[in-house]
Amino acid sequence: MTADHTDGQDDDVLAAVASLSSHDVSLRRRHRLRSRCHALLQVPPPPKASAAMVNGTAFRRIVGPALAGAWCLAYLVEIARRAAAVYFGTQ
Numbered sequence: 001m002t003a004d005h006t007d008g009q010d011d012d013v014l015a016a017v018a019s020l021s022s023h024d025v026s027l028r029r030r031h032r033l034r035s036r037c038h039a040l041l042q043v044p045p046p047p048k049a050s051a052a053m054v055n056g057t058a059f060r061r062i063v064g065p066a067l068a069g070a071w072c073l074a075y076l077v078e079i080a081r082r083a084a085a086v087y088f089g090t091q
Contacts, residue, residue: 025033
């Protein structure tokens with residue numbers, strides 16, 4: 001690793017960073033933010049509605065896997081049919 005700056009320049013930068021003052025939020029603001037966060041975390045999740053099935057959940061849970069399974073079954077049947085044709089010598 002090569003250094004473009006000399007050690008003296010790095011010390012100046014680090015000294016400038018060390019001299020920076022820190023600012024924090026007030027105690028009142030901190031308590032108000034914390035209470036808002038706790039209130040949001042304690043809200044129960046909304047109940048699942050049947051409208052969720054219309055928005056793609058039905059497809060992802062039922063239709064998609066059914067189509068994938070049917071496609072795999074058709075593929076396996078065709079593999080078995082072609083293997084039997086090769087094995088038995090008929091087409």
